[in-house]
Amino acid sequence: FKLFFDIDSHKGIKKIKSKNNLFITEQTFNNRSFSWSFPSELKERGRKCYLNGLELRAKEIYEDYLLKNFEFEDNDLVIDCGANFGDLYLYLNSLSFKVNYFGIEPGKEEFEALKYNTQKNKSLIKSKLFNIAFGKINSKMDLFYSPSGADSSLIETPNFITKYQIDVQTIDQFLIQNKIKDEKIKLLKLEAEGYEPEILQGCKNSLKNIEYISADVGPERGLSKKCTMTEVTNFLISRDFKLLDFGYPRIVAIYKNNLFKN
Numbered sequence: 001f002k003l004f005f006d007i008d009s010h011k012g013i014k015k016i017k018s019k020n021n022l023f024i025t026e027q028t029f030n031n032r033s034f035s036w037s038f039p040s041e042l043k044e045r046g047r048k049c050y051l052n053g054l055e056l057r058a059k060e061i062y063e064d065y066l067l068k069n070f071e072f073e074d075n076d077l078v079i080d081c082g083a084n085f086g087d088l089y090l091y092l093n094s095l096s097f098k099v100n101y102f103g104i105e106p107g108k109e110e111f112e113a114l115k116y117n118t119q120k121n122k123s124l125i126k127s128k129l130f131n132i133a134f135g136k137i138n139s140k141m142d143l144f145y146s147p148s149g150a151d152s153s154l155i156e157t158p159n160f161i162t163k164y165q166i167d168v169q170t171i172d173q174f175l176i177q178n179k180i181k182d183e184k185i186k187l188l189k190l191e192a193e194g195y196e197p198e199i200l201q202g203c204k205n206s207l208k209n210i211e212y213i214s215a216d217v218g219p220e221r222g223l224s225k226k227c228t229m230t231e232v233t234n235f236l237i238s239r240d241f242k243l244l245d246f247g248y249p250r251i252v253a254i255y256k257n258n259l260f261k262n
Contacts, residue, residue: 002016002023013026013053014027021041021112024037024116029094035116035120037085037113042110044148045149049085058093063247064252066214066245066254068245070211074098075099076097077184078100079185079188080104081199083103083110084105084150084191086113088189099126100126102129107143110150111129111131132166134170134199135154135169135195142154142163142164142166143164144156145160145164151220152193153192153222154195155222158223171203172202181209183209185210187211187213188203188210188212189215190213192216193221194221194222196216196228197232208259212255212257213255214253214254214255217229217252229251240258243255
């Protein structure tokens with residue numbers, strides 16, 4: 001795998017090595033040397049994401065989550081729900097802003113890569129990571145684990161390989177515990193494989209402090225693979241958000257809180 005990754009890559013990837021169940025690439029990113037990892041068990045997804053370089057991957061995240069609709073500033077607070085390997089962090093790193101980043105990832109293999117990726121490189125970003133899931137109530141729930149396609153969910157999916165218990169917190173409780181319940185949140189990125197409506201229900205008290213929500217609302221909910229676009233949009237519009245933009249073929253919607261004026 002390492003040999004073919006090296007042969008096929010052509011975007012500044014200097015080398016790839018394996019260590020502690022991670023493949024680690026060294027690349028030129030944002031005009032400096034950068035180290036980035038993905039789990040050895042998920043090498044095909046890592047190859048798909050990073051073979052053409054970190055700059056392209058950061059651009060894909062910018063486009064997929066419709067981040068063209070606003071601009072980040074110094075000291076913005078970002079909550080990355082469904083952080084996976086940390087690709088949103090990668091994009092934020094390209095901006096050279098001081099950002100407070102909270103990465104939420106319940107997947108055990110993905111979380112190890114997320115830790116490496118946010119801690120290995122020097123950055124202006126101040127990151128805190130949590131191996132939990134967000135939900136409607138504070139509890140423990142089964143995570144239906146499907147890492148190869150980034151499809152793990154708190155709702156049973158058709159292709160999960162195993163399931164295990166994970167701590168679940170509401171966003172309301174999470175913000176209280178981390179002493180940021182009264183702070184402005186610039187962006188909540190919401191990627192929960194169909195569990196987005198329940199997460200928003202656990203965020204009712206905090207919505208007033210969130211300026212933008214970018215949510216993957218595509219056909220990922222449960223065994224029937226339903227979209228959550230209608231539920232998420234109706235919930236947010238009823239709470240004084242407006243739909244700013246909509247992406248396709250990846251079905252992502254971005255919403256702005258009307259309490260925040262330009």
